[in-house]
Amino acid sequence: MEKLIIGRSIDVNEEGFMNQFSQWTREIGEALALENNISLSPRHWEVIDYIQKEYKNDSPLSIRKIGKSGVVDIKEFYELFPDAPLKTATKIAGIPKPVSCI
Amino acid sequence: MANQLVKELDLKSWNIIIIDENDKHYYQPGFLFLPFGQYKEEDVVRPIKEFLPDEVTFIQEKVKTITSDKNAVTLSGGKELLYDILIIATGSRIDPQEVEGMKGIEWRKSVYDFYSFDGAVALRDKLIDWEGGKLVVHITEMPIKCPVAPLEFSFLADTFFKKKNMRDKVEITYVTPLSGAFTKPRATKKLEYLLKEKHIHIVSDFAVEKIDNENRTILDYSGKVVPFDLLVTVPTNKGSQVIEDSGIGDDLSFVPTDKGTLQSKVAKNIFVIGDATNVPTSKAGSVAHFEADILLENVLSFIRHEELSASFDGHANCFIETGGNKALLIDFNYEHEPVEGTFPIAGIGPLRLLKESRINHFGKLAFRWVYWNLLLKARPIPFVSSKMSTAGKNF
Numbered sequence: 001m002e003k004l005i006i007g008r009s010i011d012v013n014e015e016g017f018m019n020q021f022s023q024w025t026r027e028i029g030e031a032l033a034l035e036n037n038i039s040l041s042p043r044h045w046e047v048i049d050y051i052q053k054e055y056k057n058d059s060p061l062s063i064r065k066i067g068k069s070g071v072v073d074i075k076e077f078y079e080l081f082p083d084a085p086l087k088t089a090t091k092i093a094g095i096p097k098p099v100s101c102i
Numbered sequence: 103m104a105n106q107l108v109k110e111l112d113l114k115s116w117n118i119i120i121i122d123e124n125d126k127h128y129y130q131p132g133f134l135f136l137p138f139g140q141y142k143e144e145d146v147v148r149p150i151k152e153f154l155p156d157e158v159t160f161i162q163e164k165v166k167t168i169t170s171d172k173n174a175v176t177l178s179g180g181k182e183l184l185y186d187i188l189i190i191a192t193g194s195r196i197d198p199q200e201v202e203g204m205k206g207i208e209w210r211k212s213v214y215d216f217y218s219f220d221g222a223v224a225l226r227d228k229l230i231d232w233e234g235g236k237l238v239v240h241i242t243e244m245p246i247k248c249p250v251a252p253l254e255f256s257f258l259a260d261t262f263f264k265k266k267n268m269r270d271k272v273e274i275t276y277v278t279p280l281s282g283a284f285t286k287p288r289a290t291k292k293l294e295y296l297l298k299e300k301h302i303h304i305v306s307d308f309a310v311e312k313i314d315n316e317n318r319t320i321l322d323y324s325g326k327v328v329p330f331d332l333l334v335t336v337p338t339n340k341g342s343q344v345i346e347d348s349g350i351g352d353d354l355s356f357v358p359t360d361k362g363t364l365q366s367k368v369a370k371n372i373f374v375i376g377d378a379t380n381v382p383t384s385k386a387g388s389v390a391h392f393e394a395d396i397l398l399e400n401v402l403s404f405i406r407h408e409e410l411s412a413s414f415d416g417h418a419n420c421f422i423e424t425g426g427n428k429a430l431l432i433d434f435n436y437e438h439e440p441v442e443g444t445f446p447i448a449g450i451g452p453l454r455l456l457k458e459s460r461i462n463h464f465g466k467l468a469f470r471w472v473y474w475n476l477l478l479k480a481r482p483i484p485f486v487s488s489k490m491s492t493a494g495k496n497f
Contacts, residue, residue: 060382063279063309064243065353074309078323084281084307 006031017090017097021055024094032092036081040092044080047072048093061086061098103189103375105480106398108155111405118157119183121175123164125150128219129473131387134251134423136222137229137334138262145470147219153478165192168348170369187371187401190357192342194247194377194385196221200338201242203313212318213333216255217247225334229262234271235331240320241278242310245354246339247377247385249285250432252276253293254423255334260300261425275303277320277328282306286439289432292456296424339385341378356380361436362413364397371404373397383416383436391477392417392488417490421466429462431455435490441497446485448494455495 003012006027011019018024029048033040040048050071054061063086067074081088090098107118132146154160164178168188175183196217198204204213214228215221239256246252256276263269276283276297282290283297283304297304311323319329340346341355350368351357358367359379366372375397376390383389392414399412416436421429431453432440444451453465476483 060380062243062353068353074311074323078309083324087281087307 015091015097018094019096021052021094029092029094032094036088036092038081038088038092041080043072043076044092047077047080047089051089051093052095055093055095061090103191103394103397103480104158105153105155105478106394107401108157110398110402113157117159119159119161120154121161121163121165121177121183122150123162123178125162127153127478129470131248131473132470133216133219133222134254134258136219137216137225137255138258139226140258143219143223148474165344166347168344168350168372170348170350170372173371185371187373187404189397189401190345190366190372190374190378191376191390192344192378194339194341194356196337197340198335198337200340201310201313203315204242204335204337206313206315208313208315208318208333212331213313213315213335215335215337217251217336217339228332232332234263234268236273236275236329238275238277238320238328238330238333238335240276240308240310240328240333240335241280242336242338243279244285245385246336248387248420249384250420250422252278252334252336253283253297256302257296257300257425258423260302273303274301275305275328275330277305277308277310279309280306286434289440289456292430293422296458300425339377345378352380354380361416363400363410364393364414365400365404365410373401373404381414381416384418384420386418386420387473387477388419389417391483392419394480395488415489417488419486421462421469423463423466424458427463428458428460429466430458431462431465433490433495438490438492438495438497441495443495445494446491448491450494 001012003010010023010028013019030040050069051061063074066072066077077085086098104118104120126147127150129146132141135141151160166176166178168175173185175185196215210224214225216225237259239252241252256274259274263272283293284290305328308322308326311321313320319327321327341351345351345357346355357374357378357380359374359381361381364373364375366374375393377385396412396414400410403410419433421431423429431445433445433455434440440456442457443455445453445455453462472483
């Protein structure tokens with residue numbers, strides 16, 4: 001479905017995850033973060049950059065993996081993206097919801 | 103695989119060896135029924151040798167390492183075996199040490215698992231005279247073997263305590279790292295309704311940080327706290343130690359595997375089947391069974407130096423016990439999530455997909471017979487093919 005954000009139209013699924021990563025920009029990321037009551041700090045961006053890099057390498061993401069990435073530990077990951085950090089962080093990063101849950 | 107390969111390979115030029123540290127084979131789906139006394143120990147265990155064809159050599163020993171660039175398997179006693187083709191079927195295991203405090207002083211006192219034979223038996227002994235309180239059924243992290251089993255455990259517990267006339271003394275809470283009851287949206291909707299009906303509370307998006315043995319609580323990273331009197335947890339599931347020790351696994355020691363061909367990404371002459379793979383479908387017995395047909399074809403193509411043309415579709419088929427002698431059935435693959443319909447014969451059934459029924463429950467119980475008598479001997483299940491059929495399904 002279409003969603004309007006900062007004056008641009010993006011394609012999202014019913015849970016609000018972007019369907020086309022190519023539509024993502026840093027500004028859209030910031031706007032998506034604000035919708036989740038998060039104001040992105042440089043630490044947030046380090047995590048988002050890591051998540052996008054893994055996504056581009058086709059490498060499956062999980063909370064465990066992020067905790068062992070050396071970028072952030074799980075405790076801080078939760079502080080940065082409260083409640084459901086993997087879902088929130090991937091949503092902001094413009095990539096599909098991880099399927100670490102089969 | 104061995105039972106199929108002996109029929110397909112020329113045994114004058116091929117030697118099939120099976121290595122297993124265990125001489126017993128467990129019917130793992132039966133572990134679910136052990137804690138409630140519905141199955142006994144002898145129902146779920148048989149000697150491996152009963153199921154092996156005479157033509158294969160069986161070595162009962164632990165494998166220490168797999169060295170793919172030498173095509174070698176080293177046994178714990180030091181002996182080295184060379185292979186032309188290796189099929190890894192080392193499964194998955196629980197590792198309670200992954201969570202702080204899980205294997206603490208309360209382990210097997212008020213903290214139990216039912217994913218191991220010992221754990222399921224110990225839990226049964228505990229439940230015999232447990233007086234009630236807060237029962238917490240908990241999943242540590244995904245993926246886990248048979249992802250519906252903890253839900254089934256909750257449903258069966260509801261029936262068990264009702265039968266013992268003590269349901270009012272037991273508060274059941276289902277704690278999951280997922281956002282809902284199951285991994286697939288349409289099945290989740292159906293299953294959440296059942297949780298409500300059975301008065302089972304659900305705590306979702308719970309990423310456990312540690313278990314506090316003293317206060318009997320489980321804590322998550324975001325600060326959620328769930329108290330328990332009896333914790334039945336599914337610890338982190340990992341691949342076999344040998345995968346980890348050989349450096350051929352991912353961060354949970356599952357072997358990176360092509361999800362279509364089932365060839366490993368470690369080496370072209372290594373193939374993987376069952377829970378040991380990292381393919382994105384459920385870790386379940388039905389999956390391993392369906393994979394076997396695909397793997398057989400591809401191993402034979404590999405031997406003939408042909409392209410691996412058989413492709414696994416992620417087909418999984420699971421009965422879900424819902425308590426009260428009823429069950430649901432789900433059938434899905436990489437692409438299609440479980441939906442309602444009829445199975446295995448389109449329009450007829452007799453089994454109903456994603457709907458509770460008694461016949462599904464008898465299907466589940468009959469499955470133990472199917473497992474011992476058809477599956478392990480590589481005989482086909484009547485009407486059920488390794489590729490998922492879309493006929494009779496309401497997409």
